[in-house]
Amino acid sequence: MSTAEIIALLLQVIREISPEILAASEAWRKANVTVADIEKAIAETKSLHGEIDNILGDSAMGDRGGYVDPGLKMLLQQVLRVGRVGSEEEIRAAFISTLSALEGMQSFVELRESLMAYLGTWPVSPMPPKPPLSDVLALMEAALQRISLS
């Protein structure tokens, strides 16, 4: 690329991200945040998953839009049961099988990362702290809900 092309690309990027820069600076001027502010932000955050996919285009992994193997729903239901009543060893075994089932999927990234942190199989250093079991199970429940809705 020529210098002119690189500068043009830089200017294009700056022009495109200027709304985000403005929005972020606005957030830093907000004192005494209210419940309404946070509820609005949460609703916006939920929509960001779709926005990220729209910006980046269709996922090359082919599971955009929440499509998942129907068997995953059954697996998650079983693992949730084990997670609530099983021994630590049983829970770890069930989580490992869940992690394998989620391998290579773009959906449920947060669940996969939480499982990796719980099992101590985080791929890069530094290893994040082990999340509470209740948090992992809550993510699993949320994943199940998403499957049911899709």
Add this chain to the structure above:
Amino acid sequence: MSQLRIRHVLPIVLALSVPACVTGFSRTDRLFATVETAKYGVVAGAKTVATLAKAGLISTNERETYRNYAHSAISTAEALENLILEVVRSGSVSELSRDQRITYYAELLGRQIKMLDDLVVAWSKRTKPVGTHTAIEGELK
């Protein structure tokens, strides 16, 4: 492209440590602003990645890597916002387990944002197009 280094506008440690009497902004205000900044940073990063991809400077695999971690960071931001909501609704920040969870997610979000930022900064330095499946060996040498 140093102006795009979103971690420089994400001072999580500072946001959580400066007393309210100094700035007029409570810890909750700063945590909220930090999370919002992180969210906008992830979207801005995605726009940058999309532009670089169109220019042929980022491979499909690399774009997918960004997508993967971007979704993860957005989920962490949502978890933090839900905790902030709990704090504002209850009017208390002293509940220990909630405080530990806020710290856990804030640290996780900080790591995720740093990772996304490092990727975007490395890719933004490229001046030659990459092949569809080229990894980032160039930056690692």
